[in-house]
Amino acid sequence: MKIDVDGGDLDVLRGMSRALQRPSLRSVLIEIDPPLRGQINALLTEAGLRCVREVPYQRTSNCVYSRD
Numbered sequence: 001m002k003i004d005v006d007g008g009d010l011d012v013l014r015g016m017s018r019a020l021q022r023p024s025l026r027s028v029l030i031e032i033d034p035p036l037r038g039q040i041n042a043l044l045t046e047a048g049l050r051c052v053r054e055v056p057y058q059r060t061s062n063c064v065y066s067r068d
Contacts, residue, residue, distance in 0.1 A: 003030040010036060013043045020047035028065045037061070 005012050009030060019025060020043070028049060032040050041051065049065035 001025060001028050003028060007033065009033075009040055010043070013040065017043075017047070020044065020049070023067070025049075026067055030063055030065065031057075032061050032063055034059070034061075 003009060003012055009032065013020065020028075028044065030040065030044075044051075044065045048067055050068070051063050052066045053064040055062045
C-alpha cells in the first residue's frame with residue numbers, strides 16, 4: 001500500500017487501523033514529514049510493521065514498512 005497524502009498521514013493511518021492489522025497487508029510505502037515521524041512509526045509498529053528502508057527526499061523521507 002502506498003500512502004502520500006501531504007500532511008494527513010496520521011489521520012489516514014488512524015482511520016485505517018483495522019486494515020493495518022491484517023496479515024494480508026505485507027508492506028506500506030509512506031512519505032513522512034520529520035515532525036510526524038515518531039507518531040507514524042509508533043502506529044505502524046503497533047500494527048506489526050517495521051521500517052525496512054528509508055530514503056531521504058528533500059525535506060521528507062520515503063519509508064517502506066514491512067511485516068516480518
